[in-house]
Amino acid sequence: MATPPTRPALRARYERRRQEVVDAAAKVFALRGYHATSIEDLIEATGLTRGGLYHYMPGKRDLLLAVVDELMDPLLRRAEEILALPQAPEAHLRELTQAWLEHVASHRWHMIVFSQERRTLEQEPGWSDVRDARAHFEQLLADVLERGRRDGSFSMRDPQLGLLMLLGSVNYTPQWYDPSGRLGPEEIATRYCDMLLDGIRSAR
């Protein structure tokens, strides 16, 4: 019943398998949707049996929280690393977007689950952390845009809408991104930033 082993020797294997279960669940949740996924589906995806599965999770809901929990943390830490270095807003924006898209690409299923279930999970215990982390990251982006506006390098009519456009573009990416496709995350990031900064109109 989801009891982590006390023996240090077995701890590592347990955590590794648990992570495999979470990742497998992320993919199934993303493809079928959380509520439409039955325990039977999770069994099929993990290769375990009913009892074995419950050895690694307290319940289906906790598995969902595990999928979205700690999803934003690595990205937030990376973002703060980037912002710690003093740079022009444009450079900050480009590096943030690149780190963000690399994260999206490597956690594609988790991101889709987040988008799909964010509404059904509002006001759920443990959910507020995820939402706060998300809001925090968006605030960091907003700050960069605002800083660019203040120092004169950006001049959007509506700062808020600029952020929303960027959020929309990146958050939509998991829907079509193909790891074996033509474009990698860093190329996508570069071109998003190119378009957001200079637009697609030909220079006249």
Next chain:
Amino acid sequence: MATPPTRPALRARYERRRQEVVDAAAKVFALRGYHATSIEDLIEATGLTRGGLYHYMPGKRDLLLAVVDELMDPLLRRAEEILALPQAPEAHLRELTQAWLEHVASHRWHMIVFSQERRTLEQEPGWSDVRDARAHFEQLLADVLERGRRDGSFSMRDPQLGLLMLLGSVNYTPQWYDPSGRLGPEEIATRYCDMLLDGIRSAR
């Protein structure tokens, strides 16, 4: 059991109430998610009783299909109206985006349901129509961008990614759009196009 009346006198009222049921369902599906929505929730949302609800729908699944079905048709017709008039690619792009965002704003719940359930509904009977209509609309947008590239008015590094950025921005809009908010659909459309065309970088 969801049998439309044959008598012409009652047909109108039936269709009106059925539409109310579908719209109410759209909102509940959007907020809670389709699978997480119980018949009890639908009863509460519609004001009907269990049996009464089944008078207007053959089943829960059909109700979901009704929500997304015929969602794209009005937009597609409007798009073809716009494209029938000979105009410059930029004008076409701006008008398409505006019509699109007006549609998104007035069918916000339906759109959220579509985004949330598109994966769970793949390879479902009746679903291919919706997907085809969606693909058709995206193709119309892609054609406009391509026409702009050919005649020299647009010059994006990657035509496909320009489309995906626009799709992301607009498809993300229902997630934050507030009908009583500061910005209406036409203003949002204008500023999206401003940013996509000219970027947010200050003129130097």
Next chain:
DNA sequence: AAACTTATACTGAACGGACGGTATATGTGT
């Protein structure tokens, strides 16, 4: 216009099945 017949709108209880979760048994490695 009154009486009658049928189509339609709605009710509420009950059913059948699926689903998440648990208890218990049996290996398996330390």
Next chain:
DNA sequence: ACACATATACCGTCCGTTCAGTATAAGTTT
């Protein structure tokens, strides 16, 4: 021997659906 991993069978509950029945409005006959 003990902790841990996995297997199997089972339970209670919830949920989508059905159905027999009632009330009312629409159409028809007299």
